[in-house]
Amino acid sequence: MVQLLTNSSQFTCIPNSTKSQENFNTTSKSRNILPLLKGCTHLVQFKQIHAQIIKTSFNEFAITQTQLAKLVESLVNSSQIDYARLVLNQIINPSIFAFNTMIRGYSEAGLGHEAIQLYIHMRCKGLEPDNFTYPILLKACGSLKQGKAVHSLVAKNQDFKSEIHSLTCLIAFYCGFGDIESARLLFDKMAERNVVTWTAMINGYVKQNRYKGGIDLFYQMRNCGVEINELTLVCVLSACANLGALEMGKWVHRFIDKNGIFFNHKLGAAVIDMYAKCGHIDEASKVFKILPVKSVCTWNSMIGGLAMHGCGEEALERFGEMQTRGIEPDDITLIAVLSACSHSGLVEKGKEIFYKMRSDYKIELNIKHYGCLIDLLCRAGLLDEAYEVVKNMPMEPNGVLWGTLLTACANSNVVELGETAMEHLIELEPFNDGNYVLMSNIYAANERWDDVARMRRLMKERQIEKSPGHSLIEINNVVHEFMVGDVRHRCSQDIYSMLEDVAISLKKEGYTR
Template sequence: MLKVSAANRLPSPSKGSKQPAAPTSNNDYNPSHLQILKKCTHLIQFKQVHAQIIKTSLQNQADRHLSKLIEALVGSANLPYACLVFDQITQPSTFAFNTMIKGYGTNNLGRKGVYLYSQMRFQGLNPDNFTYPFLLKACNGLKQGKGVHSLVVKYKTFSLEIHSLTSLITFYCSFGDVESARLLFDRMPEKNVVTWTGIITGYVKQKRYKEGIELFYQMKNSGVEINELTLVCVLSACANLGALEIGKWVHEYTNRKRIFLNPKLGAALIDMYAKCGHIDKASQVFQTVPCKGVYVWNAMIGGLAIHGYGIEAIDRFMEMQGSGVKPDGITLIAVLSACSHSGLVEKGKEIFHSMRKDYEIEPNIKHYGCLVDLLCRAGLLNEAYEVIINMPMEPNAVLWGTLLNACAATTNVELAEAAMQQLMVLEPSNDGNYVLISNIYAAKKRWDDVARIRKILKDGQIVRNPGHSLIEVDNIVHEFMIGDGRHPCSEEIYDMLEKVTLTLKEQSGRLWNCLGASKC
């Protein structure tokens, strides 16, 4: 620890104060020191270093040392004091401006960061490789981000710079503009693992899983080293597509490369196996994860839930608490879902009503959704309706849709109409809701109401979305829709389907003939 000489040290906090003194060492204070900043943990320590810089640094050194102080302050979440130090610098460097822009962006004060960039350019300072990535983090909308993109293009120094372009791709993906990100990505002459992971993540977050996996294959073939973040993202796509073979390849890759199974990667593997129908394999992975954080427990409990192993999920929930891991909101969603899928109505209601008291978790709309689903699956539709109308927040389309689906199974017209009335406001173009209510009316032979629903569909030009299915063959995910002719092998597929249909008819005819002969 660096020692500040008695002559130069600021007064220590008063006796009994909990605020620590500045770090010390066996050497007298050196104006060029920077190591001391890494050892500061409290604002008063930074202030003491600040005083020493002002008192002992030469004029040509002071600004550089203050810039480093700003960097340390921003990194320690002391942005207000960093602003005061920045204002004290007579000639801020690009480094100082970058650091402050980064600080504003990290603290959701993007407007100040953008304004600071304008000041920097007004003072005649040129940006460097870090300026635009930091500035992008300060942007709060696509319009601002595109403005930064134009600046990157304007300065040809950065138009091919991988760090700036990768930041742009990440920015576009964060705002859901995958098309702009992809255009930029395809034009990049050089791509690193961060670039590839950024674009793949963008597709997966937009639920364009198939395209995300296709990009992953391109990444593999490009020779770029794959990291844990890439694998977590790909496993998420595999889980949602049911692409088991690709997911197994990722698992084998982690073993082959001896990649540490951290909690996020372990949870992603468990989730993938569970959603692909292999809960036993998910359980095996769960046992091998060395650090079972809350993500890992949530994935295992959620996997057991979707497979209908409610008792086992609750046992894991209790085991989780016994191991010292505190449940979070997602844990409770998984447990309530387990109760719902296994018909454990009373247990689910008990857990829901104990959330605040036992787990200090305020139920949100997803928890209420689980409770409504639990009651609807048990046929307690009136109780589910009471929960929906009395919950402390506005019910969303998911809750009303859950009730409508349950009404379709019991042909409860009164509650179905109440749910549909809300859904026509929340989801006016969702064709599935109209089909459900129409089927409920048809089951009750209320043909006038069926005709009325069809007229609403026609007048509103609400198009029925065709059903589709996915199948994985040789590590390639194929998507099919009703009457689909887009697949390159569609003619061969339809020919084979026709042959299978004819064969089934022939076999069926022979079976009936045999049955008829046996009766004779």
């Protein structure tokens, strides 16, 4: 084995020789090491190839530099980041490819600061970025401020300020940090957009729970004649599921069938989830049965849908069938199963599954699993047992868990435990109006009017306003949103007039409020 000195200062630098370069075909020579690099599985093997490159590098400067760049790429792909940087430091005139590869390596390793510093070093060497540099650099950004700095670099560069790939990555970056407004502003200014751009923007709306905005943008995408791919459809189906937009979801399902789009596991899971959340569990079951490929996420959607509809026994049957077919459940599967037990009142079965998760399914308990158990106990009226679980959890309970307990206390008019939950919620979610309303209702049910007034004063002091109720309705594939006392809708006068007519008709039939 050839011994290699890993200190970059001890690497031999090969002098440039123009005459020698003319006698070699750089591309074909550099390819000779590619099969060897692909077969490497250990750092020792990479070092052997590195030593061989140096050993055979006389009078082949250009070939050596190309081979070293390929070595950097292979090291990065094998997560050998430190050694990859040593090799990069050896290259006399690193190419933009070598720098991009190393920046990507740092980004994927979570070393964003090092990636940004390397970009600065690259620019100091006078090297110009290419189409891949800024998208790679964006992945290294750990804050919105850093991403905006990259955006400014793209905007200043005449070659990239209209380059679709870089701008699309910027949109995805802004969406990932929840800045939908900046993403949409950039999206609207783009002279050219492709399916990836549209999908990134729609996905941004969906991820930020702005489902109506995602569906509205999808309508625009269809009207512009842009091709629609599987990821676009998954995003739209997710929006339909959360809005209850059944007609739009059905249109997507028909579109898939009409265009012969392959029902991969993600698309299949999205269709099942859409039908289940829109109240059509039978349609979800039909889709599940005909799917050519069923992965764990497909099973999760079906079990979760059955759980949502209170079909606990059937959900458990599917869970058993899933394991019989050799599909290993994951942590999401167990959340769906525990939810099925909760919605169907299968308390003992749910507790049995929860306490055997680690031993039987090799799944570590997380806070969502504890949330399911607490919900199961609260629905069964076992508030003291639920409180004991909250107190003895291995992790700190969050606002969702305390909120579940508070809701159960409101349903049972339990004051003391409700106050305990509320104390924690005031710290965790000080501006959540729903918690104050629930606690106020508990006091009111127990005729503790002074405490009701105290809750209202506390809300007023903190300038917390109760969120108005709202509802959504889908008509002719268009989702309309209404809030209490809302008069913004263009048909509001007709709607209120019709509601008044309905109220009058109900009174005539003997119905009273």
